[in-house]
Amino acid sequence: MKKIMLSVAPVSASDTDINPRKIADDVIECWKLGASMVHLHVRDVHGKLTPDMTLMDETIRYIREACDIVVEISTGGVSDLTIKERVQPCYAPYTEAVSLNVGSVNLGKAVYQNPIDDVEYCVGELIREDKRPEIEVFELGMINTVHELDEKFHFVDPILFALVFGHGGEMPATENALRHMKEYLYETFPDEGKVLWGYTEANRKDLKMVGKALDMGAVSLRLGFEDSNYLENGVQCTTNAELIKAAAELLREKDMEPMTSDEVRQMLKIKAL
Numbered sequence: 001m002k003k004i005m006l007s008v009a010p011v012s013a014s015d016t017d018i019n020p021r022k023i024a025d026d027v028i029e030c031w032k033l034g035a036s037m038v039h040l041h042v043r044d045v046h047g048k049l050t051p052d053m054t055l056m057d058e059t060i061r062y063i064r065e066a067c068d069i070v071v072e073i074s075t076g077g078v079s080d081l082t083i084k085e086r087v088q089p090c091y092a093p094y095t096e097a098v099s100l101n102v103g104s105v106n107l108g109k110a111v112y113q114n115p116i117d118d119v120e121y122c123v124g125e126l127i128r129e130d131k132r133p134e135i136e137v138f139e140l141g142m143i144n145t146v147h148e149l150d151e152k153f154h155f156v157d158p159i160l161f162a163l164v165f166g167h168g169g170e171m172p173a174t175e176n177a178l179r180h181m182k183e184y185l186y187e188t189f190p191d192e193g194k195v196l197w198g199y200t201e202a203n204r205k206d207l208k209m210v211g212k213a214l215d216m217g218a219v220s221l222r223l224g225f226e227d228s229n230y231l232e233n234g235v236q237c238t239t240n241a242e243l244i245k246a247a248a249e250l251l252r253e254k255d256m257e258p259m260t261s262d263e264v265r266q267m268l269k270i271k272a273l
Contacts (some may be wrong), residue, residue, distance in 0.1 A: 003259040004214065005198065005267070006030075006247055007037040007072070009224035010240045016047045020055055024062030027069065029241040034248035034258030037070040038063070039099060039134075039222060041077050042089060049077045051085035053092060060094045068261045068273055072097040072134060075122050078110045083118035090122075090129045096270050098126050099162070100133035102149065103142045106169030116145075123153050132268045136162045136200070138170040140184050147188050156269055158196045161185060162222060165209070166202035173201045173209050182216060196220070196267070204228035207250060214254055219267075223247055 008030040010023055027038050040059070044050045060071060073089030075098050089095050100122060101114045126133055133155065135146055143161075150159065163181045165173035171181065182197065189195045198220025199213035205228070210221055223243040229236050231246055248258050265272055 002256045003263060004218070004251055004256050005037060005220035005259045005264050006035045006244055006251075007039050007198070007220060007222040007224075008035040008240050008244055009039040009222055009226035011040065011043065011047075012225040012229075013041075013077070014047070015043075015225075018043045018045050018047055018055055020059040021062055023059050024066075026240050027063050028066045029239070030244040031067040031069045031261075033241055033244045034251075035069060035244045036259045036261045036264045037072055037097070037220075039072045039074065039224070039226070041074045041226075049079040049081060051081060051088045053088060056089075056092070060092075064094070070096050070261050070264050070270065072099060074099040075126070076101040076112070076114070076136070078107060078112050083121050086118075087122050087125045090125045090131050095131055096265070097132040097134055097268065100126065100135045102135060102137065102145045103139065105138045105167075107138075108168040119145075120149070120152075123149055127153055127155070130271075132156065132160070132270055134160045134162050134198075136164050137181070138164050138167070140181065143181075143185050143188050157194055158268075159189070159194065160220070160268060161195060161197040162200050162220070163197055164200045164202065166204060166227075168203075173204065175209070175212050178209070178213060178216060198222060200227060202227045205230045205234050206232045207246065210247065211250060211254070214251070214256065221247055 042056050073095045075086045104113045165171050171177045196219045199218045200222040224240050
């Protein structure tokens, strides 16, 4: 039976009340329902991105009291932080993976800036600290950039891609767009076992494309309030656990099942806790 990594991104970018205990409780419930990775950004109490890891330290401490979910901390997000501030999660002992962004893109009315010098600095630091990147790509050209980065820095194989769709200004969340991304990914990285890919959809209103991504070979799905709080038929949910439960049920309908956290660590060659 094929196993899929369910990643939960629990905190909305519009959240202005960051409560470590509340976030941890939500994540723990998601883990119980099948989530094997948590994706978090470093935020202050008002939700603003910050290099100060204080609230993140507290959040992870609460999470670790109850579960072994793989901890991924983002090095990105639209902000005015410098790259040295953005890479602070690489140095935290509890960080196992980091999301890596390799190019600039319009996200709605914002410009998400990732100049190549900053990208290379981030890659150098995450490799030095032995953190696994989940590489978020929003456009086809970013896949080529990852190929160039791999030739220079030599990522640990397999390289995990998060193919991102649905933001205003980038690839739309359509089957054709996903097919183009997938085909170009394997054209650029033809060696078997070199890459894995997952699906992330911003502004999602249902699970239609999530199911299509599974049918097309995704090995991971990211769901959570950071991207959307919608279930099927435009129904909004109040907890991230509802999203993970729905995703786990979708997997079982397709004769798949969620990976455990240790299976994710094995897949990505992350040291066991």
